Amino acid sequence: MNRRTRLTAAALALGLAGLTAACSSSTPTAATTPASSSSSSAPAISGTVTVFAASSLQKTFTSLATTFEKAHPGVTVKFSFGGSDTLAAQITQGAPADVFASANTATMQTVQKAGDTTGTPTVFVKNTLEIAVAPGDPKGIKTLADLTKSGIKVALCAKTVPCGSAAVKALAAAKVSLTPVTYETEVTGALAKVELGEVDAALVYHSDILGADGKVDGVVFSTASDAVNSYPIDVLKGSTNPTAAAAFEAFILTSASEQVLLAAGFQAP
DSSP: OOOHHHHHHHHHIIIIIOOOOOOOOSSSTTTTTEEEEEEESSSSOEEEEEEEEGGHHHHHHHHHHHHHHHHHHEEEEEEEEEHHHHHHHHHHHOOOOOOEEEEEEEEEHHHHHOOOOOSSOOOEEEOOEEEOTTTTTTOOEEEEEEEGSSTOOEEEOTSSSHHHHHHHHHHHHHTTOOOEEEESSHHHHHHHHHTSSSSSSEEEHHHHHHHHHTTTEEEEGGGGGGGOEEEEEBBBOOOOOOHHHHHHHHTSSSSSHHHHHHHHTBOOO
């Protein structure tokens, strides 16, 4: 039995088997969030689970945590969202956390090599880049090459951030070289620059564009497939609540949770 199967079995044992999710909208809502199940026969778990997670997961993980808490009234899930590289550095420096969900495997490997994971991290979703532009695409940006046109202001994630390293790969594959007006420390920062009209475009995740609720449009480009990011998750060795942490990880790895993430624009692992 592989690790993902074992964790899924653990989730079922904790009373999460009844979770279901519809895939009817681009962001998690009551219709797309798994229904909580009775935990009367589930092993008791309690306390706080502190989750360090990539900023691109904020909307979906916040919604999923609400469902998890309803299934386990004695548990509270607390989040620290941010750039995965920053979170990884905090973990390796001793920041208290129970679970880490990264936006790429490289940052998870940093934590793993430091001896701060409990096992082999499991990829639970993938994500791909798009060009975020103002609604209606007033600048006529159709390709990555259009980002180099005179007067076009672009925001990118810093190269050490997963969305930034993916952008480097996508731009290289397209043989496009550009200098952004800003490098952001997390993908939500790059997206906000477009939403506020401070830049004309940014390379962000497809899930972020769907989660923007119409504040931006997304432009698909051909080399996005050269820079798909895999999102791994694992319980951390320094967890002070390992039982509840393992239950939360197992919950994220259920097919019901996956459907919520897919509805929000992520891809199956």
